[in-house]
Amino acid sequence: MNVAADLSALRQYLEEEGVDGYCIDDDATDSDQRYVSGFTAPDPYQTVVTDDGVHLLVSGLEYGRASAEANADSVTRLAAYDYQELAAEHGRYGAKIRALEAFLADHGVESVAVPRSFPAGTADGLRERGLAVTVEPQGIVEGIRATKTEWEIERIATTQRANEAAMAAAEGLIAEADVDDGLLVHGGEPLTSERVTEEIEVTLLRHGCGLDETIVACGADGADPHDRGSGPLRADELIVIDIFPRDKESGYFGDMTRTFARGDPGEEARRRYEVTERAFEAALETVEAGVTGADVHDAACDVIEEAGYETLRSDPSAETGFIHSTGHGVGLDIHEEPSISPAGGELEAGHVITIEPGIYDPAVGGVRIEDLVVVTEDGYENLTEYPVALEPVAH
Amino acid sequence: MNVAADLSALRQYLEEEGVDGYCIDDDATDSDQRYVSGFTAPDPYQTVVTDDGVHLLVSGLEYGRASAEANADSVTRLAAYDYQELAAEHGRYGAKIRALEAFLADHGVESVAVPRSFPAGTADGLRERGLAVTVEPQGIVEGIRATKTEWEIERIATTQRANEAAMAAAEGLIAEADVDDGLLVHGGEPLTSERVTEEIEVTLLRHGCGLDETIVACGADGADPHDRGSGPLRADELIVIDIFPRDKESGYFGDMTRTFARGDPGEEARRRYEVTERAFEAALETVEAGVTGADVHDAACDVIEEAGYETLRSDPSAETGFIHSTGHGVGLDIHEEPSISPAGGELEAGHVITIEPGIYDPAVGGVRIEDLVVVTEDGYENLTEYPVALEPVAH
Known part of the structure; x- marks a missing residue:
């Protein structure tokens, strides 16, 4: 198995920009996410990189495999934030934004940098809920991956x-x-x-x-x-x-x-x-x-x-x-x-x-x-x- | 070959919201784009749906195939907007934003709705250059596709x-x-x-x-x-x-x-x-x-x-x-x-x-x-x- 990715250049960027975390919201087709998390899944999942670790938010279906396989310091499943109840009330998209907001809060993240490919829907949804979301313009993870x-x-x-x-x-x-x-x-x-x-x-x-x-x-x-x-x-x-x-x-x-x-x-x-x-x-x-x-x-x-x-x-x-x-x-x-x-x-x-x-x-x-x-x-x-x-x- | 997709629900949304076009910026992994354009390619390309048609912006490599295969009213290649010169001056990302801006202008589009999955980098890049970019929250194309x-x-x-x-x-x-x-x-x-x-x-x-x-x-x-x-x-x-x-x-x-x-x-x-x-x-x-x-x-x-x-x-x-x-x-x-x-x-x-x-x-x-x-x-x-x-x- 691969050793965890060397994310020091990313953490340096976060520190310089005064941003709490770097967040990816994508599925297996996003190689930055696969590289950072050491994990891949057919459905979207979320990764946040903070100064103290790499943390994943996954569906219940992926929880067992993510816990066993990912290069992550913690794995949380959507149910921890009452995803099904949120989905019944706000629809799946509203539920996802709210669960992600709670997940980021649990890791002390109020401001996030995101890759250029980050979904605009998630970015604007988090912004509407008060988080600061900025696009990281250099493609730092792509650069690390090169x-x-x-x-x-x-x-x-x-x-x-x-x-x-x-x-x-x-x-x-x-x-x-x-x-x-x-x-x-x-x-x-x-x-x-x-x-x-x-x-x-x-x-x-x-x-x-x-x-x-x-x-x-x-x-x-x-x-x-x-x-x-x-x-x-x-x-x-x-x-x-x-x-x-x-x-x-x-x-x-x-x-x-x-x-x-x-x-x-x-x-x-x-x-x-x-x-x-x-x-x-x-x-x-x-x-x-x-x-x-x-x-x-x-x-x-x-x-x-x-x-x-x-x-x-x-x-x-x-x-x-x-x-x-x-x-x-x-x-x-x-x-x-x-x-x-x-x-x-x-x-x-x-x-x-x-x-x-x-x-x-x-x-x-x-x-x-x-x-x-x-x-x-x-x-x-x-x-x-x-x-x-x-x-x-x-x- | 499939008949062109029935995008009337999408056009109705654009008219109701007073938005000029609906833009997708993704590669073959995005099924909304494949559905709307009738085309698929390994690298990202851009589709805009306006009241008068479906228009594609593609690399020179894809131009011939897109012209022949896509369900589009027009296909334009990046070179039409001096992409290589722009890339030498602004990097590939800066060049893409500028080419997309020019392409949208050519189709009379100053305000765009985008899917939730639209890249935040492209959304914020277009916003910085004066375009109005709003996320279409209902997943209309996904709904049409269902x-x-x-x-x-x-x-x-x-x-x-x-x-x-x-x-x-x-x-x-x-x-x-x-x-x-x-x-x-x-x-x-x-x-x-x-x-x-x-x-x-x-x-x-x-x-x-x-x-x-x-x-x-x-x-x-x-x-x-x-x-x-x-x-x-x-x-x-x-x-x-x-x-x-x-x-x-x-x-x-x-x-x-x-x-x-x-x-x-x-x-x-x-x-x-x-x-x-x-x-x-x-x-x-x-x-x-x-x-x-x-x-x-x-x-x-x-x-x-x-x-x-x-x-x-x-x-x-x-x-x-x-x-x-x-x-x-x-x-x-x-x-x-x-x-x-x-x-x-x-x-x-x-x-x-x-x-x-x-x-x-x-x-x-x-x-x-x-x-x-x-x-x-x-x-x-x-x-x-x-x-x-x-x-x-x-x-």
């Missing part, structure tokens, strides 16, 4: 191992397919995006991971970086496979993209693959503690622009070329701090980031190559152990 | 068919297991919660559904209604299986629970099963348009209390007996309106709800039986086609 502990890096690496198994399963299907009239065929049926996606998902499940979305996009589909792809996969075209699974137990994500082509995708596609790979390597070589995410993004843009393709740096409204950022942090969220983009700040040792340049054009298809790395003092450690090659092989 | 169209009911039924296939796979494993020294054994290995969960998940995947969590809980694990279960399954003990999958394409959930026992779980466990089944039937018989969720909950509590077990109605701090609500609405969220609990209001035709009483005690184990039904004018239509029986059989 720098991973060894334990977290191991969790992310474990997810990336599952990711590699899934990528190998997908690549194998494409490598072993027959080609019939320009279509890939497997087991007598056209090999589709959906079939490859299913293989990826089943492989991930067998490795304890889940995922909501996978991209297996062929031809023009692959030229839209967020198109998930559909229908038959074709020979002589680029196929982008982007897999971002989440370990069900730990909640930590992995992320990897490869681009394949069966047969010959043409000289221009091969040139774009080679340019993307060089941009990928140039960005990786730039990574180390002390440089900025913007520096890393610039390194990728330099290579792509020099090869004659547009980027959002050369044309902010470009719809072809390199039309996204070079990367992002990965942890309990698939997209988190730091940003490897023009807005990206200084990298620190322990940041886990993707490096994923790409070049897109519906007329040619899409190319993207992505690894997941940990920033170190003098470079990076690559958490991805998977070859980079356009031609698919069965592993 | 009543399903025929199209939505078909989607939910489709998910429930996948759920039945998964339940049959799980029940089959338990029915066909050998019993060795009190443990269920399958293929020479102890049959575990994890193994049954994997079978459920793979079956759901093959049916186009995903899920984050499944409950396969044996013995004392099953007495904690939210314990997911772990380790070997034992003969002569109650095994609770609760599956709530989500169709990946439509986003609509299903929900079903069955309780099984191999061998003889004992007289008290069998009595609890029989009482739970009677409470389940009594609750179902109460369901029709015009009765309240509280009435339905009372019907289940009556049976369970008469049989001598505690409920949260007889003792709000009960930790054994019937320690949760009788049910909840199901749709794009697994838990949504209406509530089948002491706080539950009037049911309407088209509400899709679970009926799921249970009786729990660590000394005996847990029993829960759950179907998913549509409320009709004179009763209900059961969306669940799966037998209720304690003894597992291979289907």
